Amino acid sequence: MASVTTEGLWDELTLSEAEYRRAGARYRQRRSFRAYLFVLPYFLPFLVFLVIPAFWSVWLSFNQGGILDSAKYVGLDNWRAISSDTELTGAIKNTAVYVIEAILLVFTLALVLALLLNRYRTGSNFFKLALYVPLLAPAVLVGLIWQFMTNFDFGFINLALDGVGLKRLNILGNGTYALLTIVLAEVWRGLGFWTLYFLASLQNIPEELLDAARVDGARGLQRFRRITVPLLRPMLLFAVVIAIIANFQVFDTVYVLTQGGPHESTSTLVWFIWQRMFQFQETGQAYAAAVLLLVIILVLTAISFWLLGARRRREA
Amino acid sequence: MADQGLTVEEASAARSAAEFSRAARRDQLVRFGKGLAAYLVLAVFAVIAVGPFVYLLSPSFRKSFELFSYPPEWIPHSFYTGNFGTILNETSYLRWGLNTLIFATSVTVITLAIDTLAGYAFARLRFPGRTLLFALVLSTLMIPTAVLIAPLYIMISHLPDWTHSGVNTYPGMIVPMVCSPLGVFMMRQFISTLPEALVEAARLDGASEWQVFRKIVLPLMKPAIVVLGIFTFMFQWVNFLWPLVITTTDDMKTLTVGIASLQGQFVTDWGVISAAAVMTMVPVVIIFLIFQRWFVQASMAGALKQ
Numbered sequence: 167m168a169s170v171t172t173e174g175l176w177d178e179l180t181l182s183e184a185e186y187r188r189a190g191a192r193y194r195q196r197r198s199f200r201a202y203l204f205v206l207p208y209f210l211p212f213l214v215f216l217v218i219p220a221f222w223s224v225w226l227s228f229n230q231g232g233i234l235d236s237a238k239y240v241g242l243d244n245w246r247a248i249s250s251d252t253e254l255t256g257a258i259k260n261t262a263v264y265v266i267e268a269i270l271l272v273f274t275l276a277l278v279l280a281l282l283l284n285r286y287r288t289g290s291n292f293f294k295l296a297l298y299v300p301l302l303a304p305a306v307l308v309g310l311i312w313q314f315m316t317n318f319d320f321g322f323i324n325l326a327l328d329g330v331g332l333k334r335l336n337i338l339g340n341g342t343y344a345l346l347t348i349v350l351a352e353v354w355r356g357l358g359f360w361t362l363y364f365l366a367s368l369q370n371i372p373e374e375l376l377d378a379a380r381v382d383g384a385r386g387l388q389r390f391r392r393i394t395v396p397l398l399r400p401m402l403l404f405a406v407v408i409a410i411i412a413n414f415q416v417f418d419t420v421y422v423l424t425q426g427g428p429h430e431s432t433s434t435l436v437w438f439i440w441q442r443m444f445q446f447q448e449t450g451q452a453y454a455a456a457v458l459l460l461v462i463i464l465v466l467t468a469i470s471f472w473l474l475g476a477r478r479r480r481e482a
Numbered sequence: 483m484a485d486q487g488l489t490v491e492e493a494s495a496a497r498s499a500a501e502f503s504r505a506a507r508r509d510q511l512v513r514f515g516k517g518l519a520a521y522l523v524l525a526v527f528a529v530i531a532v533g534p535f536v537y538l539l540s541p542s543f544r545k546s547f548e549l550f551s552y553p554p555e556w557i558p559h560s561f562y563t564g565n566f567g568t569i570l571n572e573t574s575y576l577r578w579g580l581n582t583l584i585f586a587t588s589v590t591v592i593t594l595a596i597d598t599l600a601g602y603a604f605a606r607l608r609f610p611g612r613t614l615l616f617a618l619v620l621s622t623l624m625i626p627t628a629v630l631i632a633p634l635y636i637m638i639s640h641l642p643d644w645t646h647s648g649v650n651t652y653p654g655m656i657v658p659m660v661c662s663p664l665g666v667f668m669m670r671q672f673i674s675t676l677p678e679a680l681v682e683a684a685r686l687d688g689a690s691e692w693q694v695f696r697k698i699v700l701p702l703m704k705p706a707i708v709v710l711g712i713f714t715f716m717f718q719w720v721n722f723l724w725p726l727v728i729t730t731t732d733d734m735k736t737l738t739v740g741i742a743s744l745q746g747q748f749v750t751d752w753g754v755i756s757a758a759a760v761m762t763m764v765p766v767v768i769i770f771l772i773f774q775r776w777f778v779q780a781s782m783a784g785a786l787k788q
Contacts, residue, residue: 197609200692202609223633285520293525297528298774303535303720303762304719306738307759310755417723440628452632
């Protein structure tokens with residue numbers, strides 16, 4: 167008796183293949199629809215304020231006109247204008263020098279400090295906090311602080327030079343020193359971040375690996391080269407990419423410290439863009455330079471992935 | 483190595499007690515010296531990091547012309563507070579501070595809300611185009627702000643008046659800054675580390691997607707939310723380029739834009755400028771010391787989420 171009822175119920179519950187497929191499709195549709203509701207609040211501003219402006223910039227690099235008046239299509243005129251612009255080549259050169267110096271310096275110092283903090287844990291919290299403090303200051307303020315530090319009459323650096331019997335320097339009046347000041351200001355501000363970043367990466371390395379190497383007789387430097395560095399590689403890749411993207415956009419300190427001077431010797435790419443856009447009203451050229459900046463960043467990111475990611479792929 | 487041919491007894495006999503203790507002492511000395519050098523290096527960099535801020539305290543309590551005195555006076559002999567008075571009375575400093583607070587807080591709150599939702603969808607929900615959309619988000623990480631500011635400025639300045647969100651308005655400043663790709667990435671990475679079984683169990687119990695998110699996932703995300711919150715807030719607190727472009731009136735400036743404008747207004751008045759710097763840094767350092775653990779975690783988040 168009981169078995170008969172069950173069979174009947176089973177028949178009622180079983181779906182034909184078509185019905186089954188339709189129900190499945192309906193379920194998936196509802197599921198996707200709900201998922202889209204979750205991403206919509208992000209993607210609406212994302213499209214409007216990020217994707218569209220990016221493409222718009224590319225389009226406007228082929229146009230001419232002020233920021234507020236309507237744009238006029240001029241073909242490749244802007245691109246031709248900036249390609250023979252020595253101010254732009256100068257700005258690219260300055261930016262490249264700045265980026266290379268700043269990244270090499272900050273990564274070396276940060277890695278050394280991270281290794282020390284990783285090895286000597288007593289009191290490391292104090293040092294971590296101290297190194298973090300410059301990060302709390304906006305770059306604008308950092309610029310002002312460094313302007314104060316490099317002041318000819320009462321800046322710390324000149325007082326120190328004076329103290330040891332050397333001649334005072336007009337630091338921001340000299341192109342080479344001025345660019346170096348911007349490098350040092352940004353390194354000073356970023357050092358805490360990268361130290362903590364590398365420290366976190368180092369602490370991710372399993373202790374057993376290093377212990378095993380020690381037992382096998384690997385010396386300190388060997389352990390660093392053969393174990394720490396290869397394991398840090400993915401972290402380093404991320405760090406290099408982030409640092410390139412961030413440093414190529416250096417602007418705030420330039421704005422406060424030098425305004426691109428003296429004689430454009432500290433003019434960087436974003437400074438050039440800003441000047442053309444809002445001071446000279448050469449918006450088309452500014453857009454072209456901005457798109458160029460985007461391309462440079464894309465290419466350098468790709469190269470970093472290729473250089474630092476290649477080994478990883480081969481190992482895996 | 484040299485001892486290899488000898489038995490244990492012979493070896494220990496060969497190495498006299500004096501020799502042994504000398505070696506041990508030398509070893510100890512080397513280790514002590516290394517430690518000392520390490521802490522010396524750390525101390526030097528700690529001083530370099532904090533020193534300039536301490537250095538600024540002195541001129542902020544002095545009249546500007548006293549800076550030129552020679553030999554330099556490091557400690558002010560009179561305690562002059564006029565610089566702070568100048569900042570408060572002759573500039574809109576407090577208003578700038580308030581603007582910064584409104585700007586950074588609003589961007590942070592909106593970012594947290596939309597990034598957690600999107601991060602959850604990317605980590606745990608299935609929908610067509612998921613991989614593609616996420617790749618799109620990640621690829622925009624590389625777009626420099628300089629590419630975006632002018633189109634954003636054009637957009638904002640063409641908004642009709644009735645929206646009350648044009649140039650020199652809070653919405654006009656805030657809304658274009660809310661779509662950081664990094665936030666979605668961080669949230670997705672974090673949610674991926676949460677046990678999937680938890681979500682499955684809730685679903686089997688008949689919870690809707692929203693309930694799963696609200697009741698199960700969100701409470702577990704507190705650490706990630708704090709970290710992204712600090713990250714976003716700090717990013718906007720130092721933001722300069724966008725507020726510089728989108729604010730033209732003095733009473734809508736943020737602190738960064740305001741501080742930069744002091745330079746023009748008080749050209750050589752370093753007493754006033756350092757007073758502004760001190761007023762800016764003191765509250766931030768206090769907040770930092772209270773929430774230090776989270777700040778440090780925020781900057782490590784990138785490294786830990788690989």
